[in-house]
Amino acid sequence: MTDDRHLLLEIDELKTHYHTPQGIVKAVEGASLTVREGQAVGIVGESGCGKSVMLRSILRIVPKPGQIASGKIRFRRKTGEMVDLTGMDANGRPIRDIRGGEIAMIFQEPMSSLSPVHTIGDQIMEAIQLHKKVPAAQARKMAIDILAKVAMPRPEQIIDQYPYEISGGMRQRAMIAMALSCEPRLLIADEPTTALDVTTQAQILALMRKLQAEFGMAILFVTHDLGVVAQMTEYVVVMYMGQVVEAASVDDIFFAPKHPYTHALLHSIPRLGQRTTGQRLEPIRGTVPDPFARPSGCPFHTRCNFNDGRRCISEVPVLREVGPNHQARCHYAETLALAGVGAPTEQVPA
Numbered sequence: 465m466t467d468d469r470h471l472l473l474e475i476d477e478l479k480t481h482y483h484t485p486q487g488i489v490k491a492v493e494g495a496s497l498t499v500r501e502g503q504a505v506g507i508v509g510e511s512g513c514g515k516s517v518m519l520r521s522i523l524r525i526v527p528k529p530g531q532i533a534s535g536k537i538r539f540r541r542k543t544g545e546m547v548d549l550t551g552m553d554a555n556g557r558p559i560r561d562i563r564g565g566e567i568a569m570i571f572q573e574p575m576s577s578l579s580p581v582h583t584i585g586d587q588i589m590e591a592i593q594l595h596k597k598v599p600a601a602q603a604r605k606m607a608i609d610i611l612a613k614v615a616m617p618r619p620e621q622i623i624d625q626y627p628y629e630i631s632g633g634m635r636q637r638a639m640i641a642m643a644l645s646c647e648p649r650l651l652i653a654d655e656p657t658t659a660l661d662v663t664t665q666a667q668i669l670a671l672m673r674k675l676q677a678e679f680g681m682a683i684l685f686v687t688h689d690l691g692v693v694a695q696m697t698e699y700v701v702v703m704y705m706g707q708v709v710e711a712a713s714v715d716d717i718f719f720a721p722k723h724p725y726t727h728a729l730l731h732s733i734p735r736l737g738q739r740t741t742g743q744r745l746e747p748i749r750g751t752v753p754d755p756f757a758r759p760s761g762c763p764f765h766t767r768c769n770f771n772d773g774r775r776c777i778s779e780v781p782v783l784r785e786v787g788p789n790h791q792a793r794c795h796y797a798e799t800l801a802l803a804g805v806g807a808p809t810e811q812v813p814a
Contacts (some may be wrong), residue, residue, distance in 0.1 A: 467789075469500040471540065472682050473522070473650060474551045478535035480514075480521045480548075480706075491517040491530065493706035496783065499650065499682050501540075506697035506714070507686045508729070512752055514706035515570075515686045519652050523563050524554040541566060542649065565595040569652040570636075577639060578627040584611075584638045585623035588645050595646045610641045615671055624720065628801075635663035637671070644675060652677075652684045659693065669696060676704035690733060694718060702726045705763040708783055712790040720802075722792035724768045727802040762795070770800055 480492040482659060492514045497782055499505050507515050520526045537549040539562065552559040552787040573579040588607040592598065598606070602625070611619035626634055636656060644649060653672065657665040669688045669692065676683055685696050693700055693714065702710040702725065710723040721727045731746040750767040753759050759766050765776040775795050786797040796799070 465506075467500055467501060467503075469570075471498060471546075472501045472503075473499040473540075473684075474536070475518070475522070476536040478518065478521060478540070479533040480517050480526055480530060481533045482530045483753065484529065485567075487756045490706055492511065492759065493623040494535070495703065495706065495708050497682060497708060497711060501649070502676075502680055502682055503699060504676065504683045504685060504697045507684065507703060508688060508690060508693055508700060509703035510752060510756075511688065513703045515625065515703055516654055517706075517781075518703075519569065519684065519686060520611060522549065523567060523569060524549060524552065524559050525563075527794060528570065532790075539567065543547050554783050561595070564591055564648075565646045566648055567650045567652065568646070568648040570639050570643050570654065570656045572655045572658055578625055578635060583624050583626055584630070588623075588638070588642045592645050607641075607645065610645050611638070614638075614641045614644070615667075618814055622778040632660055632677045633667065634662060636664075636668055640672070640675070643811040644679065647679060648681060650682045650684065653687075654686045657687075667693075672696070690718075690729065702729070705755075705758065705803070707763065707793060708791075709764065709793045710791065711783075712787070714777055714786070720787075722786045722800070722802060723764075723772050723794045724800065724802065726762050728767075728769070762793075771798065772796070 473516070475495060475497050476652060478492055479490065479494045482489040482491055495514065495518055501714050509515055517526060517530065521532055526532070530799050534549050535550065539549055540546050541562070549559065549562070561660070566606065585604060585607050588610065588658065589603040592603045592606050608619045608623055611622060616622055616634060616637045619710065622630060622634065627638070630638070657668050660668065672683070687693060697714055700712060700714050701708055702717070702723065704725050710717070710721065710726045721730060728748040732748055734745060748767060753763065753766060760766070761777040761779055762781050765771045768776065779795065781793045781795050783793045786792045
C-alpha cells in the first residue's frame, strides 16, 4: 500500500567515521532510511551497530573525533522547505534553530542528560525561550503545562526541583516534556526506557503513543527490545555494523523477514511457553567483528547460518527491494526460507 504522507526525513548513504590513532572506525557506513510525517519508525540492532551515532548525525552532535564523511540528511522544515542538514555548520544558527525546535531528542539516561545544578523548570524554560522568544513568566506557565501533559504529578512543585530529587520515571517524563516543549515535527527517542522498570516502561510507552497522536509528530524510536518495536512502531529498520540490512513494515519484519540477521534476532528472544514445548533458545553465533577489521563481502557472513562460502565472502550486497515496501541487504533474500517468530526454518542457498 502506498503511503501518501509527505516525506519528513531522508537519510541517503550516510557515512559517519571516527578517526583514531588505531585507524578509522566506520560507525555508520552507507545507511539510508526515510521517515514520513506522523510515522513511527523503529531502529533495532545489537549494541555498537551505529544506531545512536546515526541519530546524533541527524542533529549534528557527533562527538569528536567523529565526523560525517559523506552522504545526505534531508529534512522538511515547518515552512515546507527541504534542507540538507549535512551542509550546515554544526554550530551555526540554522541547525540550532532546527535542533530542539523542529527535531528533538530523548537520550538514553536522563540522569546524565539533565543538568544536576539546574532545576527541571530552568532546563525546560531555557528550551522554550530559545525557540519561542517568550518572557520568563509565560515560559514558566508553558513548562508547567507541558509537564502536566506528560502526566507529571504535582507539576507546579516538580518544576522547582532538581533531577536528583525525583525518581527515574519522573526524570524520563521531564526529558520528554523538554523534548516536546517546542512541538517538534520529529522526535528521536534513543532507548528512552532502558533504565526503567517494566511498569514505568509501560507507562512511558503509553504516554509516548498518546502524545504522538496529540501532537501529530513523527517518531524515530531506537531500541534493542523487539517487544517495544512491535508495540510502538509501524515501520522497522534493522542495522548491523553501521548499515541498514533490512527495512519493512513491522508485520513483515516479524512474520516474513528477508535477512538472516533479522531472522536470528527474532529467534534469539525468549518466548512464553518455550520451556514447556522443548524449544531451545537460539543465540546468534559468534560476536560482532572488530570495527578495525571489517569482514570482506557481507559484514554478517562470519555469523550467518546461510553463508554460501563464495559470494557472501567476496561480494558486498546492496540494499534493494525484495517485496512491496520491503528492502534487504542480502544476496539470497528472495530464496532463503526465513520464517518469522512462528516457526523457524532453514534453507542454505544453492
